[in-house]
Amino acid sequence: MMMTMMKTKRKRMTENILLKMMNIGKSFASVNVLSNVNFELKSGEVHILAGENGAGKSTLIKILCGVYNEYKGEIFVQNKLCKFNSVHDAARTGITVIHQELSLINELSVVDNLFLGREISGKTGWLKRSVQESEAKKLLARLGLEIDVNKYVEEFPMSVKQMIEIAKALAIDAKIIIFDEPTSALNEPDVVKLFEIIQNLKKQGCGIVYITHKMKEIYNIGDRITVLRDGNYIGTDSKDNLLRNKLVNWMVGREMTQQFPERIPKLGKTKFQVDNCSIDDPAGGPFKVVKDISFKVREGEILGIAGLQGSGNSELFNGLFGTYGKNISAKMIIDDIEYKIGTPAQSINRGLTLLTNDRKLTGLVLNMSIADNVTLPSLKSFSKNGFIKRNEELNAAKICSERLRIKSHSVLQETQTLSGGNQQKVALGKWWETNPKILLLDEPTKGVDVGAKHEIYELMNEWTNEGMAILLITSEMPELLAMSDRIIVMHLGQVTAEFTREEATQEKILNAAMGG
Ligand SMILES: Nc1ncnc2c1ncn2[C@@H]1O[C@H](COP(=O)(O)OP(=O)(O)OP(=O)(O)O)[C@@H](O)[C@H]1O
Ligand SMILES: [Mg+2]
Structure with a gap:
């Protein structure tokens, strides 16, 4: 009796384990980037993979999903030793990745992306287009998304692209789903939606590997956490045991108590003034994406520009920088000198530069x-x-x-x-x-680890102390609140609120961002 009970218990425990990666090692041209890394994933858990930039997280995941097939160590999926030769191979075993840089093909339609490589064809070999279309719609509906599946992927905003990528994972009925920094391009409401989806996947028995640099997410969505540092396995623990300070210590190898450096702004005269700025839709649509916005930024000031998807804040930056050519009307003044909008190169010469939010495309x-x-x-x-x-x-x-x-x-x-x-x-x-006078930063710490984020904040303080003016867009609310001296909030191309550092709260900003 006792023996059978023990046996069933043991069986249940091993059944519960979807994945075991043991002693994984990987090097590129004799440089070791992973050594002796262990990782385990249970069904129904969200397992956070944490570590500084370059720690080896994405590399470990690429080994798991068949991108790299030369590595040391062993991978067991549901107790079976596996070796994947390709991404397709891994997908057939039920492993799929939502990559850090999305892998959708912009020039294909949503439905073609969803069925790429596993097209549904009838007896005669013809593609069953209508079947695919209705399947695609069903998949997207599971994520609460109603879109025209025949449109090209490039026509959709980042948040929708992300959902399409998740739908791709659902389509192959994946058991092991890996999210590599999924929220780096999402705003607060989209993140909430994503977390609901993840909770559902957990209930269905999927195991989720989740990579993020955002502390809030780690403790919100995670069950267990594994930390890598410089390609080495540091440890695994439940989120309740591994409190923030200890986690940071595991990641960076030293104590780091304070996330944001103290900011004492030294404000000077007006550095940059924009009056009555309007910007045509760069995609050719009939409506303006920025409507009659005016603001000033002073020497040494950080002005936060808050807004959700579609607020027009990124378009504002691009318009001011000259990315859209002459599709912008505004009175612009730098250091008391009025000028006309020109090319990005002319903007740089004037001392106005832009860090875009998509380093892959334009950065x-x-x-x-x-x-x-x-x-x-x-x-x-x-x-x-x-x-x-x-x-x-x-x-x-x-x-x-x-x-x-x-x-x-x-x-x-x-x-x-x-x-x-x-x-x-x-x-x-x-x-x-x-050497800019005015720096437009669109998501400057996207994908950046805790230690390096701190360094970027210190740089921003140092640069503004030297007289630079910074305009900041960030979807990380704590960052916006800690680094901005003033915040303006945009909704559908217009300013709906302005707050001083002291007045600003997360609630007030979100409220104004949703139209107030
Ligand atoms: N194809 C490659 N050739 C050479 N070196 C590589 C290659 N791919 C990754 N590396 C190196 O491997 C190390 C680990 O990179 P990886 O992308 O796994 O880090 P990460 O933990 O995902 O970091 P991040 O948080 O910044 O995304 C880095 O030092 C990187 O430069
Ligand atoms: Mg990575």
């Missing part, structure tokens, strides 16, 4: 080195008589790389082989090199 040239990226917009200062002063260029890149603590083998490493957070730091370094 970086991924197949170029760190050094080449960092010095790209300021190349003029590194050339003489038409020749590039390569040594000076490399030196500047090294200084910048150390200042921002970019984790790389050398400044000549190709940017696309850097971890996500380190790519973000390269993008920031690139604009820092242009």
Whole structure:
């Protein structure tokens, strides 16, 4: 009797375990990026994979889902030793990833993306288009999304793209679903929706691996947490045991109690003034995306521009920078001098630069080195008589790389082989090199780890102390509240509220962002 009970109990325990990765090791061209890493996933749990930028999280996941098939160690899925040769191979075993950089094909329709590689065809071999369409609609409906599935993916905002990517995971009936920083492009209400979806997946018995740099999310959605540091396994514990300070200590290897550095702004005269700014829809739609907005930013000030998806805040930045050409009307004044909107290059010359929120599209040239990226917009200062002063260029890149603590083998490493957070730091370094007077930052700490975030906040304080004016867009509310001296809130292209640092609260901002 006792024996049978023990046996069934043991059976239940092992059945519960969906995945075991043991002693995983991986190196790229003799550089070790993972060694002896262990990871386990149970059915019905959200297991957080945490660690600093470059710790090896995405690499571990890429091994799990068949992107890399040369590695050390063993992977067991439901007690069966597995070796995946491709992403398809892993998907057939029920493993799927919602990647850090989404893997949808923008130039294909929603339905084509959902059925890519597993098209439904009839007896004659013809695609059953209508079957696919109705299947696609059903999948999206499970996520509460009603969209035209024949539209190209590129026509949808990031939050919808994210849902389409999740629908892809549902479509293959995945048991193990991995989210690699899923909320980096989502706003608060979308995050709530995503968390509901995850809770549902848990109930259905799925195991979720969740990678994030956001503390709030770790403790909100996580059940257990595993920490990697410099490619090594540090430990695993339940979220109730692993409190914030200990977790940060595991991640960065030192004590770090305070998330935001103290900010004491030194405000000077008006640095940047924008009056009656309106911007046409860059996608050609009939409505303006920014409608008659006016604001001023002072020397040394950080002005937060809050807003949800569709608020027009990112479009405002792009319009001011010159990304949309002349599709903007506004009176613009930098240092008391009025000027007309020009190209991005002219903006940079005037001292106005923009860090975009999509480093993949507009932030970086991924197949170029760190050094080449960092010095790209300021190349003029590194050339003489038409020749590039390569040594000076490399030196500047090294200084910048150390200042921002970019984790790389050398400044000549190709940017696309850097971890996500380190790519973000390269993008920031690139604009820092242009010595801007006014810096427009759209999600500057997207994908950046706790330690490096702190460093970026300190840089923002330092730069504003030297007289720079910063405009800040961030979907991380604590960051917006801690770093902004003043906040204006946008809704559907218009300003719905303005708060001083003292007045601002999360509730007031969200309320105004939803139209007040
Ligand atoms: N294809 C590659 N070639 C060379 N090095 C690589 C390659 N891919 C990753 N690396 C290196 O492996 C290390 C781990 O990167 P990985 O992307 O796994 O980090 P991460 O933990 O996901 O970081 P982040 O939080 O920034 O996304 C980094 O130092 C990175 O530069
Ligand atoms: Mg990563």
